[in-house]
Amino acid sequence: MKKIEAIIKLFKLDDVVAGLSEAGIVCGMTVTEVRGFGRQKGFIEVYRGKEYEVRFLPKLKIEIVLTDELVEKAVDVILNKAKTGEVGDGKIFISDLEDAIRIRTGQRGEEAL
Amino acid sequence: MKKIEAIIKLFKLDDVVAGLSEAGIVCGMTVTEVRGFGRQKGFIEVYRGKEYEVRFLPKLKIEIVLTDELVEKAVDVILNKAKTGEVGDGKIFISDLEDAIRIRTGQRGEEAL
Amino acid sequence: MKKIEAIIKLFKLDDVVAGLSEAGIVCGMTVTEVRGFGRQKGFIEVYRGKEYEVRFLPKLKIEIVLTDELVEKAVDVILNKAKTGEVGDGKIFISDLEDAIRIRTGQRGEEAL
Amino acid sequence: MKRLMSILVLLTLLCRGGLALAEEQVSAPSTPAIAEQAETKIDTGDTAWMIVATALVMLMTLPGLALFYGGLAKRKDTLNTMTMSFIAYSVTSILWIIYGYSFSFGPDLSGLIGAPVKAFLKDVTVKSIAEVARTIPEYIFIGYQLTFAAITVALVSGAYIERLKFSAWLLFSILWMSLVYLPICHWVWGGGFIGALGALDFAGGTVVHINAGIAALIGALMIGKRKDTTLIPHNLTMVLTGTGLLWFGWFGFNAGSALSAGGLAGVAFINTNTATAMAALSWLFTEWIFSKKPTLLGLCSGAVAGLVAITPAAGFVNITGALVIGLLAGIISFFSVTKIKTLFGYDDTLDVFGIHGVAGILGALLTGVFADPEMNELGRGLLYGNPGQLYKQAIGITVTIAYSGAMTFIILFVIKILTGLRPHVNDEIIGLDESQHGEKAYNLHI
Amino acid sequence: MKRLMSILVLLTLLCRGGLALAEEQVSAPSTPAIAEQAETKIDTGDTAWMIVATALVMLMTLPGLALFYGGLAKRKDTLNTMTMSFIAYSVTSILWIIYGYSFSFGPDLSGLIGAPVKAFLKDVTVKSIAEVARTIPEYIFIGYQLTFAAITVALVSGAYIERLKFSAWLLFSILWMSLVYLPICHWVWGGGFIGALGALDFAGGTVVHINAGIAALIGALMIGKRKDTTLIPHNLTMVLTGTGLLWFGWFGFNAGSALSAGGLAGVAFINTNTATAMAALSWLFTEWIFSKKPTLLGLCSGAVAGLVAITPAAGFVNITGALVIGLLAGIISFFSVTKIKTLFGYDDTLDVFGIHGVAGILGALLTGVFADPEMNELGRGLLYGNPGQLYKQAIGITVTIAYSGAMTFIILFVIKILTGLRPHVNDEIIGLDESQHGEKAYNLHI
Amino acid sequence: MKRLMSILVLLTLLCRGGLALAEEQVSAPSTPAIAEQAETKIDTGDTAWMIVATALVMLMTLPGLALFYGGLAKRKDTLNTMTMSFIAYSVTSILWIIYGYSFSFGPDLSGLIGAPVKAFLKDVTVKSIAEVARTIPEYIFIGYQLTFAAITVALVSGAYIERLKFSAWLLFSILWMSLVYLPICHWVWGGGFIGALGALDFAGGTVVHINAGIAALIGALMIGKRKDTTLIPHNLTMVLTGTGLLWFGWFGFNAGSALSAGGLAGVAFINTNTATAMAALSWLFTEWIFSKKPTLLGLCSGAVAGLVAITPAAGFVNITGALVIGLLAGIISFFSVTKIKTLFGYDDTLDVFGIHGVAGILGALLTGVFADPEMNELGRGLLYGNPGQLYKQAIGITVTIAYSGAMTFIILFVIKILTGLRPHVNDEIIGLDESQHGEKAYNLHI
Ligand SMILES: Nc1ncnc2c1ncn2[C@@H]1O[C@H](COP(=O)(O)OP(=O)(O)O)[C@@H](O)[C@H]1O
Ligand SMILES: Nc1ncnc2c1ncn2[C@@H]1O[C@H](COP(=O)(O)OP(=O)(O)O)[C@@H](O)[C@H]1O
């Protein structure tokens, strides 16, 4: 079982979710509002003539837990749905997961997804 | 050392925390407001007569780092505290952690918890 | 490739970021607003003469993905930048990461960072 | 919904019938109607002030009270809380012109109620003048009194929020305004027996605040406790905004009750501001001593307590009276909210009884003590050699408490049968905004 | 920016030239100028009321409308939306004293426009009195009319938000106020042909609401749809606050249009409050039936619809008329917003046409039906034996629609050439607050 | 807390003693007291307007200024910032009736201070009329002046926020209002030497704005910089709301200073609106040129600068004067805030000196230039052949700066000894809401 964490641009969420649903990959996902810092330059905000650089930009983090064989498919979908080609498109991180449990039923492992 | 990530319903937080404290399991935890998407259907919001489906529901993500032997105990507690039996109760994810450090003291490993 | 998750005090963010940049370690990071619960006692809020204990304190979670050799360096920086010596300074958690992909380019592995 | 509809239809028919019936009984032509012909010497200055005063009291409910209550509510119940004030104001606005004005200010029927000869403002013309306010157009007087009825209903909601069905509140507004507010208003101001008996209530201590306070208490007991009985304001900047608007609008409420732009309005104005500031500070210091920290919520709560307490006294007492009334209002309300409430354990969500009820009673009594004939010859209190006044005040208070308490009980009892009072517990937990209205107060992400 | 500057400079020169030219044409000395000498019997009561009424209408735009619109907008477009109201008010304030007042209320030039003899308020002194308002200082009348012009421009913005360039809006405010509002205002109130023809518009149904509503519709079509055409209010507590302030300020708008503190102001006041409450409730029940839930946004939208619909009728109809107008306003506006809009699929972001346009037309027509000579001898409607009135109303409406529609089209067409209408699509996506102003509405973290 | 209490008690005793002492000195019966008997011809129109004007100025502080400052503050310091305005208003309200009114408007003692013969409003009755305002009840005049004192104290807070102890602010309000505001108010308006010398200040340019601006500067220097010296408004919708309410209330502040409802009020009204709009736009364009983007905060800041600059001139200049004053106010304030501040590096958190101080001085001087006898015979400026006026203005300004600066220094020095000025650095970092009040502005989660 793997966990995919994707950091994407705010307005890409709907496309990504749609893409994953169509591809019939996701049974679910969890989204978190985060602020990201990276190559992408932040923007300048000016209040009363004084400049403030906002280096942390609003991003969304999508967490998806899925079975090993689905990972590559999911990555592909995210890649072409979340991509604008501009700096700041974000990252996808893949890590291993030992177990998953559905609270409602107590089911464990893959059937919990 | 393991890390437990539990996605639960908003109003279950207090019960879960209470349960874990009583069971004397947690030294601490970290909570994040997330929005979840899964089997549970979202609700409809209507503004000026137009319907909008809210597919991402507010959830809480609890992160707990603990020693391997405590994991099962913790899972049990969460299971029966966070459960309502209705769709959307959430998930528990377990993954491996390599190390933990307490910033204040620099202690590493289990004594950092 | 490793992932560092550090839970720190709100007002330590700038120092930590500055420190990591100087040390030339980070290509980027992702920050999340979280609420933490641990040894540190919460504070009391009083509304209309009634006391409410706030046990979950606002914290920031920093996620940094980097190459194995940089981990220790990063930990050191965070340790002495985020430290106040008081209870509640937070934790650093280190876990293994299987892969990283840069959405913009599709690059994988270390060059995605 | 269906059920509610049929209930409303029924109510409409009932009231129509009632009106018809009543009108027959009253053969006498409405005296004011005559009065009009007599003399129409409208004073533009008084009129200018009363138009504004009316608008100011309207502002107290929307958005004033809505912000004050809405900010104190939980985030998930904010909109429902604000909606209650909105419904109270709208429903009252309509009922007031249909029969409210006539029942409360129509020709007195044996001290108990006004005759509905002015239902639908019958015979009121652009030239009409009400007998009780001889220098302004009757339409303005009607509007001014309307705003008082509306805010009284809205005030009650503060004790019921976070757990009352929306449809139940809709019914409550209609019934309570008709069966509780109208009679009491007539008794005190419309020529009824309390006013006749000489109890002093300059701007509505009994009619508005004690009345609402008692209804709040009875309701809190009947509706029962919320699942989560905390009071952690979700947005204190809203509370401060609401408080400021209430204070501002209250000048129309108190100084407007002089019904003219002159010295008496001046007295009411300065007394109102003084007592309010004093109460805000006395609450602040009291809480500083008894619960460690001075808070903004303390200042706001104290200010409201002061505004309530000075209401019946505004046009009767002198500046010293105002200072004392304010001082006590802040201190006593603080304890009624922190101690009494926890002692009896009823769940008066926003302390409507604790503040409006208690400070209202305090103010009504102290009016009987400090009323200074030098300020207003109509009032002479204990300190000026008229202990009897205190007794009259007590009667006014008691009658109001008894009647308002009993009727509120009956009304809620009936509503419980008709629509039920509380939503399903899960609906309460996810919040009334979502469950009753399908709306969210804030959509800040994205 | 540079480009914009040059455009503005050009505009200034043009208008200066225009003024010069116009002044020559007008040989006749401005009659009001004479009037001054004649009689100056200012009534302090009327003046007191009109000063306040002016301030109240100013409050409607800032912060009233800014809050109402800003709360309905997406979080990322909140500030830009509020800025549009602010710009509209500021720009109008300046242009009004430079030439606006004179073009609309200066001596009539063949029914089409006022003579600019009062450019820069020439000859207006502390003693001046306008011919149309004989009991208050002309400066107050000037200020009062100014606030009407300002809010009309601001109202239009609601249909354009979330996708219009800031510089485009700046130009639009200047051009639309000058080329659309001024003439129409003169035609109806300044001695122009619509007023002469006897069409009734007590407080601005045609001049303000139909006018703004049509401009909104045309603009929505020309500017095109937003990327994200949802209307999910980012902060409904702001919307409620704005609604309350609009309702409050509208008393100045409608009752103030009596231009004096007397019975007529009273009529307008009670009618305004009644129709508004009625419309809020009728919208609420309609949506309860047709879209399952009663909402706070429904109450607010209904209230605004009611305020709009009663505007032209406020000083003409009796209370029954107000009730009917309010009832219909709430129901019809609900359907125009939910059905018509989705039918034609234009992106009128905040339903300015759906509410102001539709309810405005409804109110203007019903004024021709319910105008009751007993309330105001100047108006006699269908129900009082004057079917012709309805026809006159129709003409007023048609002319306004035709002229406002055509001119708005031309103006936006020109602006499209000069500065372009829409920002880069990415700027729209990240939000206009960031892209146009480099500001964020909320900085709540830390 | 304990310490503070003892200090307050001490203050009370002192003032009581002082009053007693003073009263002896003044044998002469208060002349106004006589005046009362003489003639009491209250004008209801003037009274109506002044009651409203008083309420409007009250609204400027609560919630107006509280929202304006609170929205500009950091989220974690919002409530403390709002509390400072609340405390300023409440404390002043009480002290004003105890001795404030008498010291500033009591019978003049050798040009320096008023005699405390009206402490606790002694001898003021429902019929009283103040000598300076012969057509309204004295109680209204008292209330009106009270609101000026209150907002002046509140204005100062903007420079001190995010780092001042709550108890220190409480003491500051008491001392500064008593020792700085009262004398200066008397000198300019109460019969003191500045007024006698003929310096023009229609509505408070020197007494209110320059006075507050200097106190702000001195305080900013003495209290020292904040840990985090950024100014990133946590909620700009609050700032806009505050600005709107300030603009609205300012009509009461400026037009109310005519003390009657007539032509002069009209002049002040239109000038106020014009200068404000002009300044908002000139700030906007200046920042557009010099810092790339036009912002809502720019419009708000400019508007306030315009309101401040026109304050002393409102009832003296003509419309051209208003336009120029507004234009310059927006531009100059922008540079004083962006350049001067960064040049000298003091931490005037919300630019109270940069806007109120600078625009106040600008306005006071320009009043001496543009004062047009045709508008108000009492004022003749440079442009109308009276260069001397400019000199008188300069004196008024200088005296105010010197006295206010010196006394503010002393007061803060004393407070530093008594309670200390700043909280522990950690308390500053976690925010004053938490550390001083134990409250949070927003509890939005759950
Ligand atoms: N080393 C990293 N660890 C964690 N998150 C990162 C890291 N680098 C980038 N990110 C996240 O990815 C986002 C996009 O990265 P950025 O370098 O700005 O653009 P790109 O991914 O296109 O090079 C950042 O805003 C940040 O949230
Ligand atoms: N595959 C997944 N990956 C990550 N989070 C998930 C996944 N599936 C569900 N979740 C989270 O768990 C929550 C509950 O899941 P849901 O399917 O709605 O109910 P249940 O767990 O009872 O079947 C979702 O709202 C989402 O936050």
Ligand SMILES: Nc1ncnc2c1ncn2[C@@H]1O[C@H](COP(=O)(O)OP(=O)(O)O)[C@@H](O)[C@H]1O
């Ligand atoms: N076992 C844990 N799992 C996850 N997060 C934890 C754990 N223990 C502590 N934390 C996080 O670290 C923060 C600081 O921990 P705390 O015990 O309060 O202070 P310290 O780390 O100095 O002992 C907590 O607020 C919480 O967010």
